[in-house]
Amino acid sequence: MSDTLRNLLAAPPDLPVTAGLAALDQALRARGVAVVHAPPGTGKTTLVPPAVAEVVAGRVVVTQPSRIAARAAARRLAHLLGEPVGETVGYSVRGDRRTSRRTRVEIVTTGLLLRRIQHDPELVGVGAVVLDEVHERHLDADLTLALLIDIRAHLREDLSLVAMSATIEAERTAALLGGVDTVPVIRVPGALHPVQAVWCPPPAGVRRTDDRGITPAFHDHVAATVRRALVEHEGDVLVFVPGVAEVEATVRRLAGVDANVHALHGRLAGAEQDRALSEGPRRRVIVSTAVAESSLTVPGVRVVVDAGFSREPRTDHRRGLASLVTVAVSRAAAEQRAGRAGRLGPGAVLRCWSEAEHAHLAAHPEPEIATADLTAFALEVACWGSHDLDDLALLDQPPAHALSAAKEVLVDLGAMTEDGTATPRGRLIAGVPTDPRLARALIDGAGLVGTRRASEVVAMLSEDTRAPGGDLVAALRSLRADQRAGAWRSQVTRLAKIVEKDDTADGRSGVSDHARAITDDVAVGLVVALAHPDRIARKRSGSSSYLMASGTGAALDQRAPGPLAGLEWLAVGDAERRAGQREARIRTAAPLTEDLALEAAGSLWTEVDEVTWSGGRVLARRRTLLGAIELSSAPLDDPPAQAVSDAIREAVAREGIALFTWSEAATALRARLDFLHRALGDPWPDVSDVALTQNLQSWLGPQLARVRSAQDLRRVDVAAALRAMVPWPQAGRLDDLAPERVQVPSGSSVRIDYSAEQPVLAVRIQEVFGWTAAPVLADGRVPLLLHLLSPARRPAAVTADLESFWDNGYPGVRADLRGRYPKHAWPEDPRSAPATARTNDPRRRR
Incomplete structure (x- = not known):
């Protein structure tokens, strides 16, 4: 020592x-x-x-x-x-x-x-x-x-x-x-002095945030609260706002206060950070991001002004959108911020929200492993050689879906194999001190736009960039002209050295002839597209919104149209989709061309034959796609029969089998087959809606291949297709096991209704005189349910046990019907009486 x-x-x-x-x-x-x-x-x-x-x-x-x-x-x-x-x-x-x-x-x-x-x-x-x-x-x-x-x-x-x-x-x-x-x-016990909490909610009607972040009116309120702190309290003032843009907005609003105002955030050059942290003869106001929350001592501070927000990572894994979002600070973080005012002596914290709102804040911030994009994390684990995260002593395991999404990205980048092993390219990417997507853009982009430009764009994207009008090209030019952007220039130099070192090791020159011909206007877009090929976006026809290659809709801020408005192709650097919104909001982007989009995202290029049912007809097209973006489409004259069948099956699944024309004969046959399937089982086919929808090809066969329109669909012979489903010799017994009609004692041939759970024969009561039992179907397994009707064909009785009905039910029915239908014969013994379908002579009535 x-x-x-x-x-x-x-x-x-x-x-x-x-x-x-x-x-x-x-x-x-x-x-x-x-x-x-x-x-x-x-x-x-x-x-x-x-x-x-x-x-x-x-x-x-x-x-x-x-x-x-x-x-x-x-x-x-x-x-x-x-x-x-x-x-x-x-x-x-x-x-x-x-x-x-x-x-x-x-x-x-x-x-x-x-x-x-x-x-x-x-x-x-x-x-x-x-x-x-x-x-x-x-x-x-x-x-x-x-x-x-x-x-x-x-x-x-x-x-x-x-x-x-x-x-x-x-x-x-x-x-x-x-x-x-x-x-x-x-x-170790704490030694903080008492800190007085002063609640400073914004005036009525002032919104703290909108869909673009913190509102200008709330920025004004934060600045006004700082001025109040300078008047009412002693000592230097530390102001907490969520990000670099908010720091700069607050510093601008504090022009003219009786104090030295300093910005403090990670993008400043070291000398500027040192000035913000150094006490001087004049009172200071330090406007800081969360870097000063707990890990950094800011000497001289006796007052904290807390805007009440922090910037945290959030990821929509299904849409591939990861970004830093502005969220309300947690109670734990608010207490840590307040503690900065109590290190030297009694202090004060002025909170820009109400005490009632404070009670509803989250107790603690969520760990990043639960909310952040895990691509870099997954690559580091792969480079370490771990395939099972259970082998690592993590405080919390990452969400399975987030880790799976990260691994898919790494496989697409060529950084990881399907089994989770880091590739040599993956180790090269991991050696670049930035996100793996940006590392890929740096490595591949250097040969397309030049090492320096690729490094400039990647260094810009690695920070929480706020580009005027969302235009990254303008942001890059602004950085080049900004003498205060020392941290960005240092990062550019470091990244360029990494590329040049790798190029030297591989025997490459680092700059191609093609690179020299590309202007900044599209060079920025190409590097952004290399980093985020899934965010390449094309303007929708007849709309101001865009469709990204990932399939997510996106839109520029229409309230502040900038130079990007109306461009057909964009490379989106950052987009955010908030809960309840259909489309993501494009925060930063750069112009792109179709050729450069294809160069950046060649792995997303596909050509597919698509057969769909739309507007009552089969539509067949050959589509060229970049992810979800359609580049071109042409009619497909002879689509495969299976594809046509699949399209119709999807239509039937969506709209139901009523899409076909069901004649009375087809409906009756289906009901008979359904009865036999329920009564006897296989090989009598299942003809339920679900079964017919799932097995269209097997029962409709080649008829589907000829379908191109709703008219063709109406020509499909459903009854013939249903009959073809029954194998031989069972097909020959259909009429024996489930006859369409049955002859009753009167000589009439009456249709059986198979639509109910038990087959029903609806027949006038006089026509079954002489029967002692109802007919039995399905090889004697299921008796017919008789709906016995009056001469006017109104229900009189229901029975499947005719013998019992003649003894117990018929006497009451006979007494009722004799009075209402005196011209009909109502014998006392229906078993021996002749059946009739006609009206008898009244003189023969007994």
């Missing part, structure tokens, strides 16, 4: 975490793992790393969730040691590294450590890893924790791990680290 670190621990600053350092020392020496549960502001980020360095040999690597936090933590600790950054304490973030051979504590972003683990799983030279802010549940932090546990279990038993959390996630983290053993949780 260095002397400077030892001296710091011998006389540490007065921070609450010092009370837990002895227990941490003991836990690491005994177990090599520990969890520190300490609220923000207790000094854990400052003093825990030196305490760990006293126990372990080798470098102590400390993670932070953002570049700003990593640099600030390193500067803070180096200042306490009286050294410049890069000596005993250094940092490594994307595009910026200050370390030396003497560095014992290296503070890094979690994403950088994740890539380091993939390249060096044994973490040679590292004695311990301290994971800070694990409670924030960022996706890369969850995965890094899981991989470190795997490394400790299988590669480096000597690697010490410390997880630091500000919430009750500490208990779950300890259980994960220990497995079957118990890992000590070192609890």
Whole structure:
């Protein structure tokens, strides 16, 4: 351990975490793992790393969730040691590294450590890893924790791990680290001063958000609340808004206040971030995104103004739409933000919502693994070599459908095989510090538009871009002209170096002749299309909306038409579909041409023969498609018989078998067959609606192949097709088992009704005099149900047991009918009386 670190621990600053350092020392020496549960502001980020360095040999690597936090933590600790950054304490973030051979504590972003683990799983030279802010549940932090546990279990038993959390996630983290053993949780009490909550809801009628995000009127309210804070309270003011665009909008509205106003977010150059974090002689207002919520100390702050929103990832996996969305802050996050005002002394938080609204906020933010796009996560897991996520110690398992969608994307990119193995191309993509889709666009786009331009577009897309009018070409030109876009330029340089390094290794030049001929107007669109081929969009005919290759409808903001309005082809960079909306809203896009769309998304090109039933006829077309977008269509003169059958079957399934012409004979035959199927079973066919719909080809056969219109469909001989369904010799017994008619004692031939559950013979009562029993069908299994009618054919009795009816029911029926129909014979003994279908002579009435 260095002397400077030892001296710091011998006389540490007065921070609450010092009370837990002895227990941490003991836990690491005994177990090599520990969890520190300490609220923000207790000094854990400052003093825990030196305490760990006293126990372990080798470098102590400390993670932070953002570049700003990593640099600030390193500067803070180096200042306490009286050294410049890069000596005993250094940092490594994307595009910026200050370390030396003497560095014992290296503070890094979690994403950088994740890539380091993939390249060096044994973490040679590292004695311990301290994971800070694990409670924030960022996706890369969850995965890094899981991989470190795997490394400790299988590669480096000597690697010490410390997880630091500000919430009750500490208990779950300890259980994960220990497995079957118990890992000590070192609890450090908070030392925050009282913070007064001031509720500042917007005036009546002011909407906080609309479909474009935070409203201008609410921005005005936030700025007015900051001015109120400056008047009513002492100290510097920290303002929380959700994103970069909101930071800039708030800073503009604070022009002229009696304070230095600073923006603070991850896209600023390091020097600008440093200025925002440094106290000065004049009062400050720091307008920040969530980077200052818990992992970053902003000195001098005594007042917090909270707009009440955060930016979180949300993914519509079915439509392939992933974006950052503006959501209401959780109660836990609101408390953390408020705590920033209580570190130096009593403070105040001015919340831009009401106390009643506060009670309805979510208790905690959802972990990113439950809501974010998992493509990068799935690729990292594949590169690690894990096929079963159950093998990794994750705090929460990802949703199965989200993981499946991510794997499909990676297979389409050529980054992963169907069995989940990372390909060489996938490992190349994983080595680019951005989303896998953007990495693909960088690698493939460099040869099409040039390395520099591809790097510029990918660097732009990797941030939460807000393009004027949604035009990404205009956004790129604005970045090129903006002298403050240092962070973007640094990222462009890094990406270009990655491409050039890969090109050199593969013997490629990196820039093709084709690249030199493409203007910015379409070069941006081509790179965007390479990143998101499913978001290539074509304008619908006769409409202002678009259809994306994924099949999702989308529209530009019609309230603020820009240069993209009316273009036939777009490459959509970002789109959002809100609940209850039919179409996604295009937030950013760039012009595209059909040729470039095909070049970017060649794997989506298909040619299909499509046969459908529409408007009462069969329509057959050969369609050329780019995903769901139709490029061309031509009539298909001789469609396959099976395709025609399938189209009709779909129409029948949709509209019912009433689509066919059912004659009286066909309907009666179907009822007889249905009766025999129910009574005798196979081989008598099932002729229900479901069965006939599902088996159109088997019972209608070649008749379907001739159908092209509703007129053809009406010509289909349904009765003949039904008869053909009955195999021989059963077909020869149809009339015996289920006769169409039956001859009654009067000599009449009466039709049997098979439409009910039991076959019915409706006959006048005089016509069955002489019968002692009802006829039996289906080889004697089912008796006819007799509906006995009056001479006027009105119901008189129903029976399937004629013998019992003659004895018990007939006397009452006879007495009733003799009075109403005196001209008819009503014998006392119907068994022996002659049956008749005619009116008898009244003189013969008895």
